[in-house]
Amino acid sequence: MAMLYYEFMQRAFWAGALIAVVAPILGIYLLLRRQILMADTLSHVSLAGVALGVVLQLNPTISAFVMAIIGAVCIEQLRRSFKTYGEVPVAIIMTSGLALAVVLMSLSQGLNKGFSAYLFGSIVAVHPSELWLMSLVALIAVIYFIVLRRPLYQLTFDEETAQLGGVKVRRLSLSFSVLTGMIVAVAMPIIGVLLVSALIVLPAALAIRITGSFGAAIAVAVVIGFIGIFSGLSLSYSYNTPPGGTIALVLLLLLLTGVAVKRIWQWWSKYKKLRRNSNEQEVMENKHGGIVYPGSDYSRLLKQKQ
Amino acid sequence: MDQLAVMRDVVFGYEETPCLDGVKLEIGRGEFIAVTGQNGAAKSTLLKLLLGILKPWSGEVYFPRMKVDGTKLSIGYVPQQIASFNSGFPSKVKELVASGVYPKLGLLRRFKGEHYDIVENSLKQVGMWELRNKRIGELSGGQKQRVCLARALAQGPDVLVLDEPTTGMDYDSRQGFYELMNHYAASHNRTVIMVTHAVDEASRFLDRIISLEHQERGGWRCFTTNSCSAHFGPEP
Numbered sequence: 232m233a234m235l236y237y238e239f240m241q242r243a244f245w246a247g248a249l250i251a252v253v254a255p256i257l258g259i260y261l262l263l264r265r266q267i268l269m270a271d272t273l274s275h276v277s278l279a280g281v282a283l284g285v286v287l288q289l290n291p292t293i294s295a296f297v298m299a300i301i302g303a304v305c306i307e308q309l310r311r312s313f314k315t316y317g318e319v320p321v322a323i324i325m326t327s328g329l330a331l332a333v334v335l336m337s338l339s340q341g342l343n344k345g346f347s348a349y350l351f352g353s354i355v356a357v358h359p360s361e362l363w364l365m366s367l368v369a370l371i372a373v374i375y376f377i378v379l380r381r382p383l384y385q386l387t388f389d390e391e392t393a394q395l396g397g398v399k400v401r402r403l404s405l406s407f408s409v410l411t412g413m414i415v416a417v418a419m420p421i422i423g424v425l426l427v428s429a430l431i432v433l434p435a436a437l438a439i440r441i442t443g444s445f446g447a448a449i450a451v452a453v454v455i456g457f458i459g460i461f462s463g464l465s466l467s468y469s470y471n472t473p474p475g476g477t478i479a480l481v482l483l484l485l486l487l488t489g490v491a492v493k494r495i496w497q498w499w500s501k502y503k504k505l506r507r508n509s510n511e512q513e514v515m516e517n518k519h520g521g522i523v524y525p526g527s528d529y530s531r532l533l534k535q536k537q
Numbered sequence: 538m539d540q541l542a543v544m545r546d547v548v549f550g551y552e553e554t555p556c557l558d559g560v561k562l563e564i565g566r567g568e569f570i571a572v573t574g575q576n577g578a579a580k581s582t583l584l585k586l587l588l589g590i591l592k593p594w595s596g597e598v599y600f601p602r603m604k605v606d607g608t609k610l611s612i613g614y615v616p617q618q619i620a621s622f623n624s625g626f627p628s629k630v631k632e633l634v635a636s637g638v639y640p641k642l643g644l645l646r647r648f649k650g651e652h653y654d655i656v657e658n659s660l661k662q663v664g665m666w667e668l669r670n671k672r673i674g675e676l677s678g679g680q681k682q683r684v685c686l687a688r689a690l691a692q693g694p695d696v697l698v699l700d701e702p703t704t705g706m707d708y709d710s711r712q713g714f715y716e717l718m719n720h721y722a723a724s725h726n727r728t729v730i731m732v733t734h735a736v737d738e739a740s741r742f743l744d745r746i747i748s749l750e751h752q753e754r755g756g757w758r759c760f761t762t763n764s765c766s767a768h769f770g771p772e773p
Contacts, residue, residue, distance in 0.1 A: 263626060381639040388626070388636065391590055395614045396640045396692065439627050443672045448627040 234468045242357045243421060243474070247460040249369040250418045250430065255452035256376050257414055258435030260407065263387045268321045269306060269408070270428040273415040276302030276328035278424045280416070281349050282335035291349075292361050296416040302328060303412030307405045352423030352475030365417045375410055379403065384445060423475035433482035434459060437489045455485055539566040541696065541728050542587060547596035549579075549586055555594065556582060558752060569722035569729045573736045574749030580732045581617055581700050583749065587730075588614060588698060604695065611640065613694030615685050617701050617732070630676070630684050631669040634659055637691030659691040660684075662717060664710070679705030686714075690721075697721065699731040711735070715742040 234240045261267050280298025284291035302324055309320030336346065376383070382403055385393035394400045418427050438452035463478030470477075544562040548555045556579040564570060564587075572580050585591040586598055602610050637659065638652045660666040663683040668676065673684060682705050689697060697718070703711045719742040722729045733739060736746055 259627075378644055381636070381642065381644060384636055385639060388628075388633070389616065391585075391616055392614050392689075394590070395588060395612045396637075397609070439625055442627050443629055444632055445628050446632075 234465070239357065240464075240468060242359065242362050243464055244461070246357045246362055246365050246421050247464050248457070249365045250414075250421065251456035251460045252453055253369050253372040253376075253414055254418055254431045255434035255438070255456035256449055257372070257411060258431040258433075259438065259449055259452055260383060260387055261411065261431065262435045262439060266321075267428070267432055268318065268325070269303075269411055270415055270431045272306065272321050272325040272328065273299045273302050273412045274419060274424045274427040275325050275332065277412075277416045277419055278349060279328045279331040279335060281346070281419075282332045282339065286335050286339045292358075292364065292416075292420070295349075295419060296364070296413065298328075299412035299416035300409050301412075303408035304405065307408040310404075311401075348423075349419060350424050351473040352419075352421050352426065352478075353473070357420050361417070361420055368413045368417045372410055372414060375406070383407070421474060422478055423473070426475040426479045429475075429479035429482060430456070430460070433479070433486050437486045441489055441493050455482070455489075459485055540564075541566045541568075542600040543597075544587065544599075545597040547586060547593045547598060549582065549591060549593045551582075557586070557749075560586075560596070562587075562747065564728060564730065566728055567722055567726040568744045569719050569742065570731070570745045570747060571736050571739055571743050572730065572732045572747045572749070573734060575751075578749040578751070580749055583747075584698055584700055584730065584732060588612065610696065611692055611694040613637070613689030613692045613697045615682075615689050615697075615699045615702055617704075625674055628673050629669070630665060630671050630673055631656055631660065633673055633684060634669075634687045634691050637688040640692060655691050655693070659687040662690060663687045664713070677705065679707065679710065682706065683710070683714075694727065696728045696730070699729070701732050701734070703733065703735065708738075711738065715739045718742065 235244070257270075258267075261269060277295040277299040280295035281291040283289075283298065284294030287294070306320050306324050309323060313319040382393065382398045385396055385398050386400060386403055386407075390400050390404075415427055415431075418430060422430050434452040434455035435448075437455055438448045442448040442451050459482035460478055463481040464474055466472065466481065467474040467477040540563060542562075542564040544560050547557060547560040547562075549557045560583065562583075572583060574580050582591065586593055587600060589598070589600065604610050634656050635648065635652070638648070638655055642648065642652070657666065660669055663686050665680065665683050665687055668680065673681060676684065682702060686699070686702055689699075699718075703714055706714065715738075718729045718731065721727055722744070731739075736743070740746070
């Protein structure tokens with residue numbers, strides 16, 4: 232716990248806790264709406280925002296934040312134009328964001344050094360002002376997810392029926408995209424552009440696999456997010472590794488473990504059920520002449536015969 | 538019979554040529570109507586135009602969203618592909634059906650006992666109450682379709698629009714379903730519009746059949762029967 236004596240670590244844990252609440256919830260909706268690449272795309276766009284901020288001598292966090300929101304609005308507008316090919320706008324915006332970031336980086340001397348902190352995340356990169364911005368975004372996101380949980384559920388299940396059920400689909404979808412942009416932009420300093428989608432996707436992917444209801448999926452995703460971020464940050468501090476990569480690896484490990492445990496559990500339940508059925512069958516058949524079925528206990532039957 | 542919706546000379550297409558051309562249609566309150574036609578006859582498109590999901594190139598679609606008493610007209614819609622949703626969707630049957638009640642509740646009103654009763658009744662009506670705690674991904678295609686129907690029923694809709702709702706259902710379930718819809722339309726004066734290929738087995742429950750027929754100049758247009766006997770000929 233010695234690491235918590237450092238202010239930058241306290242800030243990192245606070246930031247991690249805030250992201251752990253909102254990013255996995257966002258991930259659940261993105262995953263179910265088949266928009267999972269949107270987080271990745273917006274992180275690339277926000278990278279262009281960082282570069283633009285440095286070139287124009289603005290606050291890179293603010294410029295990244297604004298660019299991510301603009302990117303989210305563009306994706307939403309393009310998504311309406313490419314209804315049949317929903318991935319096209321994501322590809323367009325992702326390549327545009329990355330191209331813009333590369334060109335702007337080349338325009339600014341000395342930018343490359345600070346860039347790696349944005350690419351891979353840095354514990355020391357969380358400034359107090361960024362923490363305030365994160366708190367504000369997390370508060371907005373939590374209120375948004377609580378108040379709009381019903382229309383969001385309807386939208387996630389099916390857009391057309393949601394629209395006929397009175398949900399303002401376009402407005403809700405746009406606001407959701409903007410919120411995605413905001414969360415991606417504020418998560419960037421701690422986990423980095425390249426891995427921000429891992430924080431959104433991995434807890435949600437595991438939660439959806441292991442839970443049976445929507446509410447449980449959201450709760451479990453948040454718990455997984457917390458475990459992943461807190462253990463990732465601690466490991467990152469102990470072994471001096473980039474926090475983004477470490478958190479992503481911990482989350483990946485949790486996902487693989489969760490999937491494996493679920494498989495074993497399913498296999499075990501199936502095995503127990505088969506065994507119970509075969510034992511019941513054995514008892515029934517033995518009363519009428521002792522026919523042995525697969526799965527029954529041969530040795531016990533032989534003893535009975537003897 | 539009160540008029541609910543009207544389509545006049547509607548022309549619509551997805552590409553350059555129209556798939557529906559000169560469609561004329563009238564739908565009254567309390568009717569149980571089947572829309573039928575060959576594959577690709579734009580039956581689902583006709584429903585989407587009627588519901589305002591698609592906008593016609595020309596012509597007029599009149600489908601008021603308010604009732605005479607000033608309250609909002611509730612529409613329950615079960616699209617064709619709705620049951621093919623992501624099988625990993627993390628919801629139990631009762632949770633999904635409960636979402637049909639959300640339009641009544643708004644954003645923040647609590648889910649109360651009366652709303653649980655609505656969910657229970659809807660599930661019982663489609664014969665899915667026993668499977669209420671199952672994850673929807675574990676259900677068969679026909680069961681998923683029935684759950685989606687229960688969700689639409691939970692809305693208590695004034696108009697029920699169903700796009701091939703009996704896909705995946707066995708014969709007995711289909712007959713039970715047609716009977717339920719007939720009762721829903723006749724007893725509650727609600728309108729049921731259903732796209733189906735199986736008009737012959739549903740005919741005794743229907744008020745009217747709308748057939749989409751191909752025109753020589755291209756596109757499909759509606760041929761509306763005033764009664765089922767006009768479609769099948771008089772009953773022997």
